[in-house]
Amino acid sequence: MQAELIEIRNHLAQHEPFDQLPDAILDRLVTQVEVAYYRAGSTILEFGQSSTDLNYIRSGAVEVFRRSGELYNRLTEGDIFGQFGLMMGKMVRFPAKALEDTLIYCIPAAEFQELWETEDSFADFVEIEDRTRLRTAVERQGKSSNLMTAKVTRLLSRETVSAPATVRLQEAARIMTEHGVSALLLMDESGSKPVMKGIITDRDLRTRALTEALPSETPVADIMTEGLITINSEAFIFEAMLLMLHNNIHHLPVVHNGEPRGIIGLSDIVKYESQSTLFVVSNIFRQKNVQGLIAVSKDVRDSYVRMVNEDANSHMIGSAMAGIGRSFCQRLLALGEEKLGPPPVPYCFMALGSMARDEQLVVTDQDNAMVLDDSFDPAEHDEYFKALAKFVSDGLASCGYTYCTGDIMATNTKWRQPLSVWKSYFTDWIDNPKAEALLNSNIFFDLEGIYGNTVYTEQLKTLVAEKAQKSQRFLALLARNALNRTPPLGFFRTFVMEQDGKQNDTINLKRRGTAPLSDLIRVHALACGSKAQNSFARLRAIAETQLLPHGSVENLRDAMEFIAIVRIRHQAAAIEAGQQPDNNVRPEDLSTFERRNLKDAFQILSSGQKFLRYRYHAPAARSLQ
Template identity: 35%
Template sequence: MSATIEITEVISFLQKTPPFQFLDGNALKRIASGLEVQYIKVEQSTAIQTPESRPVLHIIRRGAFEIRSQEGLLVDRLADGECFGISSILENNPEGFTVIALEDSLVYRLDRKTFQTIADDYPSFLSYFTSTRANRLRKLFASQTHPTITPAIHLSSSVDSLMSSGLIATDLNSSVQAVAKKMTAARVSSILVLENEKMIGILTDRDLRSRVLANALPADTPVGDIMTHEPVYLAQHASIMEALLLMSERDIHHLPIISNDAKPVGMITSTDLLRNQQLSPLLLASEISRQTNVPALINTCKRLPALINNLVVTNISPVDIGRVVATISDNLIQQLIKLAMVQYGQAPMDFNFLVFGSLARREQSLGSDQDNALMLESEPNEQEVHYFNRLARFVSDGLHHCGFPYCPGNIMATNPTWMMSRQQWQRQFNYWIEKSTPKALLNASIFFDIRSSYGPEEPARQLVAETLEHCKKNSIFLATLTKNALRSRPPLGFFRNLVLESTGEHKNELDLKHNGIALINDLARIYGLAAGETSTSTIERLQNLSDKKIMSQENIHNLQDAWMFLSELRLQTQHESWQRHGKTSAYLDPTHLSQLERRHLKATFKAIANAQDMAKIRFANGLPS
């Protein structure tokens, strides 16, 4: 059944619906004017496209559907604001998908001609739909052919599907004895401290042991004296993956869940997550922290490739996968340092184990190598140098055997060049900024993505802050860094044809990392240094540039879309390489892509090239080529 529609009302709806919300008013009006409305009854089965029908994109105004393959396998479930018919409008539905209404529903129908016109004018609009289609195909592919270990609860599910809602609470003035009795009666391991219905603290059974019993405090000690103030929390609509990452990164075992009005509504514990995840990042990180020797660590880390592959085929975003691997890497580094200290004794001074590159950005994937260094509290004497050399060798060897290969460029803590005091590191960064030699610029592209994986936070924070301040004042450094970065261009030739590797093992393939993702990383780093941006993640850097007015919103969105699209392609390529050959590769054979996917890839590279041109105008326009 079809009917006429009110254009103003449709535009209002589209303005709140991705990816239509990013289009301008004229484009939205063109779409709304060409829409038809259709009512679909519950359980009505609809072939997305038949030989007699024309390809149409369906936008769900109200209702719920599920997409199934020709074999009856579930591909996806959809609700208000989502779309189906993407396969049809992009490639005439070669998969033969069918859609079934789960309730009485209303949809808008957009014809292919209008869709294609908008897609030609807005590459990011097309990017959204090709990415959505790829995600659905990955789900189908995984269910058909890949025997992965699937979590009991999907990591993208909302935390409210897992949290305990029967909260136990107390006030600031309650005694620890009264609170302990209350926790015992309720059989819980934590209690929230509330004031005017707002959470101001948390007390766990571990706090009672370490802060009360261990210090022999009296039973009438007020809860307010020993609680954790302003505890970490998560919003009710967040995903289980976000809870996993937050608890792993902060090393916490109890995570309060709050509603939109900031009131606590539930609690998730590490036990909840481990019980419901057969292959959990939190479980692996936890097991790493419990191992007492290197062979046991090596054996535990053998599960990491399966975990990453599982995250890829279950449609976890590249950003979250990078955070998972970084969290596990950090846990591994910290445990290796603890084991080194068991063997060699306590360190003679405070130190930071610095990480660079993809681990610093939290963007590691399968097969990522190690880039690291040591920053010492002060300049070491000969005996202290010997100690830290042995510790660095122990950690670097352990990382290598646990699946993080040695750095081919020897940027590792085992290299004496990269073991310095805090003051020496600051002088080194200042030298690179002032000199801007080719070698200094190469080092800047690696070392200026920096994070401390072990050690006190303040020395590393000061190093980053002073370096950023120095960068902001040196326009010549930013100009030469930009010029150096622009020597690598996206692989587009004349008439926007893809330029492939011409020789060697990867002949006729694309290097997605160095010819795509790395170019976006470089741009985000340059703009981030110019703006004094402290975050290291590429997506976070780009997002935070919005507030600093240093890059146009269009370029920010284009680069974010490009990074996500290329990272998804890279992860999928690595996954398929691992399945076939037991090793990873970021080289893509474009012949494996559809015509439309190749078109999207070219549009992505064009967006990167445009952003590079804008960076040259802003930072390096006066420099000779």
């Protein structure tokens, strides 16, 4: 093969969709390629002219337009254009001009037609546009995980074992032993139709009955757990896993049309899922001191890597890691209360940021606060809560959750206040959105009560949801704040690299990707009055309104998922290589598939930010580019 043809072949082989072609086909294809040169500003394709070639950009940059003259896309090295005309009537549908001096490889229509008809990967690529391609990429990533596709009914091995809620302890124990189950569903049979009343487990019999030496004739209702958390039979196993993680429960009734179908236990999921994330959580709550928790914390990264290798999606991984983080907090709070004694007044420990959003990864610090009962008296009570906050914060740091550099922790007196003070904080931040208030909004408007009297946090969520959507000034300034972090795309859809010392020539996928996405999603969620905290849950709430143009919610969801999963895999690869995980990736370390779809995702973020400015009349913000 001539040197010129070898150069063409090698270049094509580096880019989609040619990188998936068999060697023999690629060797034949390059012999048919013609090379064309266009000076900057010259027309390459005119609307309506005959489509004769698929155009591949060897070097330079091209602008593609809609027939109205509106800019449709900017393309650069390795991109293709002209395929839609070849597929739809042999007429150019999107005119194109050279933005700078450009070299084009022209692939004849006959060669394009043969590849389109015979090579599935080639056809899939040319038939779909960027955002549809990104959606396909996202869907492809999640399909191989059994946890994502298997229903909870797969874990049900027997019919529901139940008993009347009036049964006595001895009889309940006999029924559980006879059927070989670790949990018994208790039914209220006083009405025309039995309804679920509560549940009792082996652990309940040990800790609530035997330990207290209760008589065998004691009604089981005295020790059963009421307020059952259940899951629908159509739900997936990963949803059951997240529900158990979030609520720290070991048994979950499965229902169909309100009727119990069975109970799945922690052990069922642990056996099914190799990640054993629930096992890590269970192990956390068995620890008797901080040293034990430190030992367990070493399993967290292994669990993270296993989930990535099992192809779990970003929502599942983020929720699982947040569940583990919450469990460390909850156990430390319980140990702190054992050490310091019972709290003098009720309180709620509040998670903030990524833990509250269920989007936590392994590179994270601690953001938390305390909401105290309004009966709190600083002189009488604050020494206790200060000591408890320090015990928890130090324990978290020992378990790998570093101290917050901005001091957003319950150890800071400002963030350890009565409910009434917290209400005044949020009211002031919304009514008087100054610079500090807007910064606080990005942190404290993702909040979740994880221990104690969590009704306090629910009250704060309600206050925020009601007030924020009524304040257009607050939303406009919050939107402007959300525009401070821009996606790392240059004029030609090339990546803009960080220039920050040791992180030179990298892309920070958090600062320039997932963080600005969560910022703009938060603004829209507040505007529609949603109390959801997770970005994907917020998008579902936004979708129920007419707030965004058609298709925008799906595009934002796909962009968030793809950027997040690339970030997650980068961290997992670092852990497996014995390196410290971070958020900075080098484009040359990414596959062609990842680079192309990251560009698509960043373009969606860019478009989302433009709409954010338009929708809320946000004044121009300082760019980080």
